[in-house]
Amino acid sequence: MSLIREDVTYVANLARLEFSEDEVTALADQLGAVLDYAETLSGLDTSQIKATEHVLAVQNVFREDEIKSCLSNEDALANAPESEAGCFKVPRVME
Amino acid sequence: MELYQKTIHEINDLLDKKEVTVTEVTQAVVNRINAVEKSTDAYLSLQTEVALEMARGLDAELSVRAQRTPLEGIPYGLKDNMCTKGILTTCASKMLYNFNPPYNAEVYDRLSEAGGILLGKTNMDEFAMGSSTENSAYKKTRNPWDLNKVPGGSSGGSAVAVAADTAFYTLGSDTGGSIRQPAAFCGVVGMKPTYGLVSRYGLVAFASSLDQIGPFTKDVEDCALVLNAIVGHDAKDSTSLNLGKIDYTQNLKQGVKGLKIGVAKEFFGEGLQPEVRKSLEEAIAIYKTLGAEIVDVSFQHLDYALSAYYMISSAEASSNLARYDGIRYGFRAEEYSDLVDLYKKTRSQGFGDEVKRRIMLGTYALSSGYYDAYYKKAMQVRTIIKADFDQVFGGCDVLLTPTAPTTAFGIGEKTSNPLEMYLTDIYTVPVNIAGIPGVSIPCGLDNNGMPIGMQLLGPILSEETLLKAAWAFEQESGLTNLKAPLGTEV
Numbered sequence: 001m002s003l004i005r006e007d008v009t010y011v012a013n014l015a016r017l018e019f020s021e022d023e024v025t026a027l028a029d030q031l032g033a034v035l036d037y038a039e040t041l042s043g044l045d046t047s048q049i050k051a052t053e054h055v056l057a058v059q060n061v062f063r064e065d066e067i068k069s070c071l072s073n074e075d076a077l078a079n080a081p082e083s084e085a086g087c088f089k090v091p092r093v094m095e
Numbered sequence: 096m097e098l099y100q101k102t103i104h105e106i107n108d109l110l111d112k113k114e115v116t117v118t119e120v121t122q123a124v125v126n127r128i129n130a131v132e133k134s135t136d137a138y139l140s141l142q143t144e145v146a147l148e149m150a151r152g153l154d155a156e157l158s159v160r161a162q163r164t165p166l167e168g169i170p171y172g173l174k175d176n177m178c179t180k181g182i183l184t185t186c187a188s189k190m191l192y193n194f195n196p197p198y199n200a201e202v203y204d205r206l207s208e209a210g211g212i213l214l215g216k217t218n219m220d221e222f223a224m225g226s227s228t229e230n231s232a233y234k235k236t237r238n239p240w241d242l243n244k245v246p247g248g249s250s251g252g253s254a255v256a257v258a259a260d261t262a263f264y265t266l267g268s269d270t271g272g273s274i275r276q277p278a279a280f281c282g283v284v285g286m287k288p289t290y291g292l293v294s295r296y297g298l299v300a301f302a303s304s305l306d307q308i309g310p311f312t313k314d315v316e317d318c319a320l321v322l323n324a325i326v327g328h329d330a331k332d333s334t335s336l337n338l339g340k341i342d343y344t345q346n347l348k349q350g351v352k353g354l355k356i357g358v359a360k361e362f363f364g365e366g367l368q369p370e371v372r373k374s375l376e377e378a379i380a381i382y383k384t385l386g387a388e389i390v391d392v393s394f395q396h397l398d399y400a401l402s403a404y405y406m407i408s409s410a411e412a413s414s415n416l417a418r419y420d421g422i423r424y425g426f427r428a429e430e431y432s433d434l435v436d437l438y439k440k441t442r443s444q445g446f447g448d449e450v451k452r453r454i455m456l457g458t459y460a461l462s463s464g465y466y467d468a469y470y471k472k473a474m475q476v477r478t479i480i481k482a483d484f485d486q487v488f489g490g491c492d493v494l495l496t497p498t499a500p501t502t503a504f505g506i507g508e509k510t511s512n513p514l515e516m517y518l519t520d521i522y523t524v525p526v527n528i529a530g531i532p533g534v535s536i537p538c539g540l541d542n543n544g545m546p547i548g549m550q551l552l553g554p555i556l557s558e559e560t561l562l563k564a565a566w567a568f569e570q571e572s573g574l575t576n577l578k579a580p581l582g583t584e585v
Contacts, residue, residue: 017455027455034456044479
């Protein structure tokens, strides 16, 4: 099954990515080829098979709720492209 | 043999007998870096002056102390996806071009505690996505055995640093073969431990259910030494296994008499380079002379592993890489109209082509209407692959396979066809899907003098057995601490 350009632009928006016209064409081909290859999976009957999210039996890990030191506000903001008054700064989202 | 060419355990002997100083050892590898790094481009950043200063400090300390520990004073490198406070951690991406981590990866803390001397951060495929290190946003790392060939990937820089003697050991990360395949291509030892054995805290996430950190070394004994230092429970990684401490050197030299080594025809299929096949057959013969029992085993569903892998890893990547939005750290686009546009412009300009392809593939596989057909299906196939391995290991102790279908390919040879590049991982990805350990060790050279790697696999937590089997082969074959034909004159 191949991808059409509309699929690519729809998924790009979900992934918060944008592509030029040429890139959309190339991606439709390249992702289509990978999905075609992945089609082999559909030949396998898995109706009775449980999904494995993790290879090990992962269990919830509990600990006492103790006060410990953590990242300082200064350190947390040190890599921010823009910050102000101890906060990350983003463009206005509401008028 | 020059000092920089020696293994960790050889340097340990010299340091313990006080025949050399840590400063001499570090200076030797720094000189080597100055001589060959411009040809190999293994590192993204270096801190040789800091390393020499640490070496001098350690010498002063060791002069008044009787004991030193096995990695104390040994210079090493880290893949640039492991966080190092005060040292840039870029993941070879424009997205993290200026990222200075506020904390250390657990493995870095452990190696620092062990007295390791960090030389620098090694090149990789961007966010560890790739099989040739050609997806780095910064430089092309070259294979020291032939500078026109790729080193493999994604931990290509880490493999090359060890192969070119510009580090005594390095760490890499392996999501679908990213330690074992470059180890094979560069003629060094590379191990992916059992999932959960080494803490992933501070390893920049690619596919969290598959990622695992492991060592690159010049020989098998060194692999055991590095593993000793990095293995262990870490409360900061919820998937970290809480087990007793093992000394991986303890049973290393016990031989393989009576060990059942499985060989599966499914790992010797179409597309396998004839010289790789021949080399593996010779390895099997060597194991027979060592007293191992060779048994035929077989997989029912191995053909499905690669598809399942690319679905699972891309889906997890699309989720993990959602955090790169230009708000909290890293690159931010200069021009944008509003918040959503800031995200889109930042991500589209900050990520390279392969990373975007994987995010797109993963987002598609997780999107409404396709989730069951691709993502859920892949997780069910994972159950089946795991059961296949369980059944195989019911009949043998370890499995012997090629690490990759071919030896290293040319730079630029596979960059235009993503699927062809993905197929180079066909023998390594099933291991990550099942969470089991695997080690790649050199087993010969092809007609062009390029290294061939063989892979030893075992059930969950069989590292000790794998290393024992690897060590026995290495000793018998003499294929240990191989030297690439890369002189000091280049």
